[in-house]
Amino acid sequence: MKTFSSLSQAAAGIAMLGALLAIVPTEAQARSRTTVVHGSRGAVYQRQVEHVPGRLNASGAVTRPDGRTASRSFSTQKTNAGRVTSARATGFNGKTATYDSSRVRTANGYERQATATGPNGATASKHVSVAREGDTVTRTVTHTNTPPPQ
DSSP: OHHHHHHHHHHHHHHHHHHHHHHSOOOOOOEEEEEEEEOTTSOEEEEEEEEETTEEEEEEEEEOTTSOEEEEEEEEEEOSSEEEEEEEEEOTTSOEEEEEEEEEEETTEEEEEEEEEOTTSOEEEEEEEEEEETTEEEEEEEEEEEOOOO
């Protein structure tokens, strides 16, 4: 009977530990991955992704056998009031395109601002404002496009 008592105490201890672990908040783990691929025609492709709670970063690059490289990167991060996102891409010709966006919560909705710049300098901007009052939702969108410089 003494063995049964020891086993039941051990089982109760394990059950209490399991219950404690179930209610204690745990931090989500960061994950990352790096990939390198060598192509059959001599090009090299590299990619890296890092994901932690509330943030994601990704980048990649391709290098041709002649040494020319194209790359891209992306980042998004949660903030206390919303989210911030940015992206960059550079082509084999050295020209860069960018994208930046931010979203902010307001007392009754949100606002989002996004701007993209193309490789030749043209820009596109968008501002979105959403507000809710009672059963009415008001959404205002403003677009601005600027052609590339001559």
